[in-house]
Amino acid sequence: MHRRIIKILNARIELVSNTELIHAPNYFSLTDVESLLSDYAPFEELPPDARPDGSILILDEDCAPCIQVNGALAVARGPFAKLEKTMQDKRYTLLGNQGLLYRFIMYILESAHATYSFHANALYNEQRNELFVVFGGAASGKSPALMAGLANGLKVFGTELVHFSVADKAFHFYQSSCLDNIRPQCIHEDFPELLTTLAVPDCQGFSSPSSKFLLDMRHFAAPEPTLTSPRLRLIIPRVEAGRSPVIQVTTDDQALVAKMLFDNLSEKIAASFTMYNCMASSGLDTPLLAARRLSAVQALLRAAGGPWVETCLAPPRHFLEVLR
Numbered sequence: 001m002h003r004r005i006i007k008i009l010n011a012r013i014e015l016v017s018n019t020e021l022i023h024a025p026n027y028f029s030l031t032d033v034e035s036l037l038s039d040y041a042p043f044e045e046l047p048p049d050a051r052p053d054g055s056i057l058i059l060d061e062d063c064a065p066c067i068q069v070n071g072a073l074a075v076a077r078g079p080f081a082k083l084e085k086t087m088q089d090k091r092y093t094l095l096g097n098q099g100l101l102y103r104f105i106m107y108i109l110e111s112a113h114a115t116y117s118f119h120a121n122a123l124y125n126e127q128r129n130e131l132f133v134v135f136g137g138a139a140s141g142k143s144p145a146l147m148a149g150l151a152n153g154l155k156v157f158g159t160e161l162v163h164f165s166v167a168d169k170a171f172h173f174y175q176s177s178c179l180d181n182i183r184p185q186c187i188h189e190d191f192p193e194l195l196t197t198l199a200v201p202d203c204q205g206f207s208s209p210s211s212k213f214l215l216d217m218r219h220f221a222a223p224e225p226t227l228t229s230p231r232l233r234l235i236i237p238r239v240e241a242g243r244s245p246v247i248q249v250t251t252d253d254q255a256l257v258a259k260m261l262f263d264n265l266s267e268k269i270a271a272s273f274t275m276y277n278c279m280a281s282s283g284l285d286t287p288l289l290a291a292r293r294l295s296a297v298q299a300l301l302r303a304a305g306g307p308w309v310e311t312c313l314a315p316p317r318h319f320l321e322v323l324r
Contacts, residue, residue, distance in 0.1 A: 005046040009115060009163060009174055011108040013101070014052035019060040021080055027095040030179065033214050034090040038179045039097050039160045040105065041225075053112040056104060058094060065279040067100065072111070074104055083276040092275050097160075097181075099275050106161075106269050107284040115165045115174070116296050119267050122157035122173070123149035123323060124222040130231040131173060132323050133162055135264050141239030141316075143182045147191040148319035150198075155222035166299040175225045181212040190316040232304045235322060236260075238313040247313040254301055257309050261297045266290065 002023065003016045015022040026032040028043065036043070054072035058080065065078025076094055084093065091098045109115040120135045121142050132154070134145045146159065157173070159180035164173045184203045187194050194200070201213055234257070251257065270285035301307070312322055 003048070005048070005050045005052055007044040007046050007050075008040045008105055009109060010113045011054070011105055011115075012046060012050060012052045013105060013108060014055040015058070015101075016055060017058035017060070019058065019081060021058060021060070021084065021095065024084075024095065026090065027097075027101075030216060031214055032090075033181045033212055034093070034096040035179070035214060036095070036097050036102060038177055038181050038214055039102055041176050041178075054104065054108040056094075056101060065276065067279065067281045069281075069284060072108065074100060076100060078276075078279060083278075087276050092273075092277070094275060096275075098273070100281070103268055103273070103284055107289075109163065110269065110289055110293065113165070114292070114296065115163055116265050116293060117268070118162040118164070118261070118264055119160070120162045120264065121146045121159045121180070122162045122176075123154040124157045124227070124230070125154055126222070128231065129227075130233060131157065131227060132233045132235060134235045134237055134323075135260075136237060137267065141237030141319075143180065143186050144190060144239050144316035145235065145237045145319045145323055146180065147182075147187060147194060148317070149323035150217070150220060151191050151193055152320060152324040154323060156217045156220050157222045157227070159217070164300065166296055166303055169303050170229050171300050171303045173227045173230065175222060178216070178218045178221045180215050180217065182215045183210065183212050186316070229303065232307040234261075234307050234309045236309060236311040237319065237322075238311065239316055239319075240313060241315055243313060243315045243318075246315075246318050247311075249311045250308050251311075252306065252308045254306050257307075258294070258297050258301060260309060261300070262294050265293050265297065 005014050029035045057075045059077045060080045061077050068075045090096050094100045106117045120133050123132045134142050136142045156178045158176035161176045184200055187200045270283045272282050274280050
């Protein structure tokens with residue numbers, strides 16, 4: 001059996017398998033779009049005698065692929081060597097950045113360490129000690145907002161997940177990935193001023209306009225890995241090319257804000273998902289975790305002084321006026 005223990009933030013995850021899959025380099029690389037480093041900060045490899053918070057057991061067997069999760073133990077069975085060879089989009093695999101390990105880490109961060117993960121990116125203004133948290137799923141506009149912040153000189157604090165915890169009327173945000181899967185057109189067409197500072201490939205090298213590459217922004221990372229009680233700006237982007245006039249709506253209804261934040265926090269951990277186009281899971285959430293998540297959101301809003309949420313429906317370059 002193969003075994004390793006990795007650590008992300010405070011979560012210690014044990015990976016055990018009868019295959020070498022848990023050491024596949026593409027899932028822990030700085031170049032592959034399926035890499036978990038597009039979700040999380042670099043992993044720390046722990047010694048074999050470290051005590052894990054949770055374990056994933058992967059058994060490569062000639063059987064119908066299935067997953068069973070029982071508390072801090074997840075067991076996956078199936079012909080994974082064959083599935084890995086035939087699966088084209090490896091983001092949706094056991095170790096891909098939309099798969100089981102990605103969600104299991106969030107589950108352990110919540111259940112063992114009361115650390116919660118927004119599906120968002122984050123940019124930091126050092127002079128004002130201000131953290132912009134930009135929410136949204138695929139094609140929502142997070143990437144154009146991220147590029148606008150970079151163009152304005154903000155520092156990257158997270159590109160896909162934004163982690164936080166709350167304790168004793170203070171709240172803490174923890175730096176996550178500084179890599180992002182992005183379409184090259186987003187930069188070439190909308191933010192060409194960044195082409196001199198970012199390593200962006202030519203658009204003609206991609207077979208489809210929707211194809212992405214893994215953009216490395218570690219050079220623009222915020223200097224501190226943890227921010228304690230920064231000023232918060234909460235933004236929901238809705239990018240629409242050619243949009244005129246721009247529509248901007250701000251709400252300070254704290255019940256509505258809490259619901260929005262709770263829904264966002266629950267998006268990845270609670271939703272059903274598939275892998276290898278043939279393997280389904282009903283999600284990793286529990287009633288106890290959901291209740292704790294809502295309490296954490298309410299505590300965050302109280303500790304932060306009830307920040308407003310800003311919704312912007314605008315063309316990409318308008319976000320230069322928002323994230324500055």
